[in-house]
Amino acid sequence: xxxxxxxxAGVKLTRLVVFVFALTAGSSAACLYYLQPLLHTxxxxxxxxxxxxxxLVSAAQIGYLxxxxxxxxxxxxxxxxxxxxxxxxxxxxxxxxxxxAPNFAVLLPAVFVTGVTASAAQIVVPWSSAxxxxxxRGEIVGTVMSGxxxxxxxxxxxxxxxxxxxxxxxVLLVAAGLQxxxxxxxxxLVPTTGRAAAGERYPEVLASIFALIRNYPVLRQRMVLGxxxxxxxxxxxTAIVFLLAGMQASPYHYSEFTIGLFGLAGVAGAxxxxxxxxxxxxxxxxxVTTAVWATVLVSWALxxxxxxxxxxxxxxxxxxxxxxxxxxxxxxSAIYALxxxxxxxxxxxxxxxxxxxxxxxxxxxxIAYQSGGWSLVCEIGLAATxxxxxxxxxxxxxxxxxx
Numbered sequence: 168x169x170x171x172x173x174x175x176a177g178v179k180l181t182r183l184v185v186f187v188f189a190l191t192a193g194s195s196a197a198c199l200y201y202l203q204p205l206l207h208t209x210x211x212x213x214x215x216x217x218x219x220x221x222x223l224v225s226a227a228q229i230g231y232l233x234x235x236x237x238x239x240x241x242x243x244x245x246x247x248x249x250x251x252x253x254x255x256x257x258x259x260x261x262x263x264x265x266x267x268a269p270n271f272a273v274l275l276p277a278v279f280v281t282g283v284t285a286s287a288a289q290i291v292v293p294w295s296s297a298x299x300x301x302x303x304r305g306e307i308v309g310t311v312m313s314g315x316x317x318x319x320x321x322x323x324x325x326x327x328x329x330x331x332x333x334x335x336x337x338v339l340l341v342a343a344g345l346q347x348x349x350x351x352x353x354x355x356l357v358p359t360t361g362r363a364a365a366g367e368r369y370p371e372v373l374a375s376i377f378a379l380i381r382n383y384p385v386l387r388q389r390m391v392l393g394x395x396x397x398x399x400x401x402x403x404x405t406a407i408v409f410l411l412a413g414m415q416a417s418p419y420h421y422s423e424f425t426i427g428l429f430g431l432a433g434v435a436g437a438x439x440x441x442x443x444x445x446x447x448x449x450x451x452x453x454x455v456t457t458a459v460w461a462t463v464l465v466s467w468a469l470x471x472x473x474x475x476x477x478x479x480x481x482x483x484x485x486x487x488x489x490x491x492x493x494x495x496x497x498x499x500s501a502i503y504a505l506x507x508x509x510x511x512x513x514x515x516x517x518x519x520x521x522x523x524x525x526x527x528x529x530x531x532x533x534i535a536y537q538s539g540g541w542s543l544v545c546e547i548g549l550a551a552t553x554x555x556x557x558x559x560x561x562x563x564x565x566x567x568x569x570x
Contacts, residue, residue: 180295180298180299180300180307183356184298184357184358185295185307185310185311187352187353188291188294188295188357189310189311189313189315190314190349190352191255191287191291191352191353192288192291192292192311192314192315192318193315193316193317193321194318194345194346194349195255195286195287195291195318195346196315196316196318196319196322197321197322197325197342198227198258198262198284198285198322198342198346199224199227199228199231199281199282199322200322200323200326200404201322201325201326201339201342202224202326202338203224203322203326203405204330204408204426204427204429204430205326205327205338205408205423206220206221206223206224206408206409207220207408207409207412207414208330208334208335209223209274209335213270213271213274217414217533217536217537218537219271220533221405221532222275223274223275223278224401224529225529225530226279226282227279227281228526228529229279229526230278230281230282230284230285231283231285231286231522232518232522232523232526233283233286234254234282234283234284234286234289235286235515235519236519237373238254238283238286238290239289239290239511239512239514239518240511240512241369241372241511242290242293242294242511242514243509243512246359247290248353248354248357248358249354250290252350252353252354253350254284254287254290255284255346255347255349256346256347256350257280257284258281258284258285258287258343258346259343259344259346259347260343261277261278261280261281261283262281262339262343262346263339263343264280265281266336266337266339266343288315288318289518290514292308292311292315292499292514293503293511294511295308296308296503297510306445308496308499308503309442309496312499316488316492317434320430320434321430321431321434322430323404323426323427323429323430324427324428324430324431325338325341325427326423327422327423327424327427327428328424328427330427331423331424372512375509375512376516379506379509379513379516380516385501385505386505386517388558388562389498389501389502389517390516390517390520390521391558392498392555392558392559393498393517393520393521393524394521395551395552395554396463396494396495396521396524397491397521397525397528398524398525398527398531399528399548399551399552400491400525400528401524401525401526401527401529401532402531402532402535402544402548402551403470403484403487403528403532403544403548405528405532405533406533406536406541406544407429407484408426409533409536410474410541411425411426411429415536415537415541416540417540429480429484432481432482432485432488434488452497452500452501453563455497456498456563457559457563459490459491460490460555460556460559461490462489462490462493463487463490463491463555464490464549464552464556465486465490466483466486466487467545467548467549469482469487470484470487470548471541471542471545474540474545495521498517502517531547532544535547
């Protein structure tokens with residue numbers, strides 16, 4: 168299988184292009200989470216249980232997983248300036264169908280398709296990495312990741328605010344309009360950059376992903392760590408909706424808007440991503456990975472306390488998101504250094520496992536909260552984090568230099 172690398176050295180990665188990349192990543196990733204703070208409302212209107220409503224989060228993540236597995240690898244071989252606007256247009260259509268869904272049976276598959284098209288976010292990230300100067304790669308990827316993470320977090324705030332006025336269907340219509348606007352923006356503002364590689368047929372593209380997994384131990388290690396980190400992230404942000412809505416004897420009884428505002432507590436994590444990227448650029452990959460896992464570990468004590476103390480809960484979310492997003496960027500910095508011509512396929516290998524963790528976390532969240540409330544959710548998350556730290560300690564001992 169022959170790979171020829173397309174020259175992108177003549178393309179200048181301006182601040183405007185980086186901003187468009189960040190905004191596109193954020194608007195696409197946000198589509199996975201608009202309904203998350205509104206699950207209790209959707210459950211009531213469509214007459215389904217808490218655990219069933221939580222499947223909407225899982226459907227979006229499974230769709231995203233499918234897009235990452237089947238579409239993102241093509242980012243190495245297709246013209247991304249055309250590919251991404253096409254995905255954004257498909258996202259617009261899926262969101263419009265979701266907004267008009269008459270029942271849960273229609274809403275669930277529409278949310279799945281929205282998840283598939285949201286994989287555009289994971290084409291933008293390696294695209295920015297490919298175009299960045301080597302000495303600024305971690306910083307630029309961190310900036311684009313900040314946009315992606317801010318999209319995830321701000322989606323909850325925007326969702327709660329709009330739903331308070333116009334209901335959950337209006338939230339989806341606004342999201343559809345945003346995706347349409349971003350489709351036009353990417354095509355109009357981002358220059359043509361060509362393909363990262365050429366010469367493969369689609370089956371060979373998919374087969375090459377398994378070869379990458381087999382050939383790079385660092386990739387396998389970061390896939391496992393990513394699974395655990397995303398499982399924790401999805402566990403918290405799915406279950407917290409039920410906590411804040413007052414379910415299962417929770418002391419909180421907040422409105423949709425107030426629940427959405429809790430997403431602001433995680434903004435610090437997204438804003439800290441470029442800092443993590445700069446430290447990775449300077450050769451502190453191993454130290455950064457250890458520090459962010461330790462941060463998540465500490466956050467679980469605060470999260471447990473936050474089950475009955477709102478100040479502790481806000482502080483916990485800030486610390487928790489800082490740690491989880493640091494893990495994500497540390498992992499991506501490590502894998503993007505492995506093979507410049509295969510960044511989209513490396514992204515696929517990593518992100519498929521990452522969002523399998525998300526699916527596991529969201530499914531567990533509904534079941535765990537219904538069975539044992541917030542305390543059981545925190546116990547599961549703590550166990551997953553301890554496992555992550557132990558695995559990282561084992562991985563770090565196997566290599567003689569930062570991975």
